[in-house]
Amino acid sequence: MLEMAxxxxxxxxxxxxxEMLAGKEFDECQxxxxxxxxxxxxxxxxxxxSFEDCTMMMLKLNGTGMKEVRMKGCKLTGFDFxxxxxxxxxxxxISCQLDYALFTGKKxxxxxxSGCSIIQADFSECDLTEAVFDDCVLTGTTFYxxxxxxxxxxxxxxxxxxPDENRLKKARFSLEGLPGLLQxxxxxxxx
Numbered sequence: 001m002l003e004m005a006x007x008x009x010x011x012x013x014x015x016x017x018x019e020m021l022a023g024k025e026f027d028e029c030q031x032x033x034x035x036x037x038x039x040x041x042x043x044x045x046x047x048x049x050s051f052e053d054c055t056m057m058m059l060k061l062n063g064t065g066m067k068e069v070r071m072k073g074c075k076l077t078g079f080d081f082x083x084x085x086x087x088x089x090x091x092x093x094i095s096c097q098l099d100y101a102l103f104t105g106k107k108x109x110x111x112x113x114s115g116c117s118i119i120q121a122d123f124s125e126c127d128l129t130e131a132v133f134d135d136c137v138l139t140g141t142t143f144y145x146x147x148x149x150x151x152x153x154x155x156x157x158x159x160x161x162x163p164d165e166n167r168l169k170k171a172r173f174s175l176e177g178l179p180g181l182l183q184x185x186x187x188x189x190x191x
Contacts (some may be wrong), residue, residue, distance in 0.1 A: 022060075066091050081106055133159075153177055 002024055010030040017037045025045040036056040045065040053073040061083040072094040081091070082104040092112045099119040107127040114134040124144040132152040138159035146161075149169045153159060160180040173181065 065089075070094070071096050076101055078102075 002019060002021070004023070005025045005027070006029055007027045008029065009026075010032065011034055012032045013034065014031075015035045016039055017035055019039070021044050022040045022042045023044060025047070026049050027045075027047045029046075029049045031049065031051045031054050033053045034051070034055075036054060036059060038058045039056075040060040041064045042060050042062040043064070046067065046069050047065070048068045050070040050072070051074050052071075054071075055075045056079060057075065057077055059079065061080055063085050064083070065085045065087065066081075067088040067090055069091045071091060073096065074093075075097045077097055078100045079098065080102045082102045084106075086107065089106060089108070090111070091108075093114065093116050094112075095115040096113075097117045098113075098121055099117055101118070101121045103121065103123050103126050105125045108131060109127055109129045111128065111131045112134070113132065113136050116133075116136045118133075118136050118138050118141050120140040121138075122142045123146050124142055125146065127147045128151050129147055130150045130152075131148070133156040134152070136156045138156055141159060143159075143161040143166050146166045148166050148171050150171060151168075152172045154172050154174045154177070156177065158180070159177065160183045162184050163181050
């Protein structure tokens with residue numbers, strides 16, 4: 001049985017799918033190899049927490065707080081971050097599966113995505129100023145009216161978005177990434 005406020009606890013291989021988590025608070029907690037499938041995390045607060053090798057799918061996230069959260073090796077397919085509380089929202093991702101995730105309208109300045117699969121995700125109208133997409137696969141991911149100033153795509157692959165529909169001032173790309181920016185012109189780039 002979980003308390004309303006949980007501080008500095010480590011949860012290993014816990015199946016939270018049958019737990020009542022809505023409205024609870026987790027501060028400086030670690031979740032390792034836990035299952036959150038189908039959980040209601042509405043109004044739940046995660047402050048300075050880490051998730052490692054967790055499965056988090058089909059969640060209710062209305063007003064969920066994620067402040068200084070780190071996720072490593074987690075499966076977050078279809079995760080709708082756009083429903084999370086905007087106040088102090090900050091999440092970093094290492095080796096996570098973020099396929100079909102929704103980030104629409106989120107302010108995610110300096111967010112780090114490292115070694116992630118981000119296929120068919122949606123970053124429309126996000127603020128990703130100074131975000132880093134290090135060694136990420138971005139197949140079919142949507143960037144529309146997205147603030148990408150000083151964002152780093154140098155090691156990202158398989159992205160395609162329209163520079164005219166996004167703000168890219170001082171964003172960083174490798175030569176290999178240029179076709180993803182020029183696709184709308186239907187030109188051939190040869191080496």
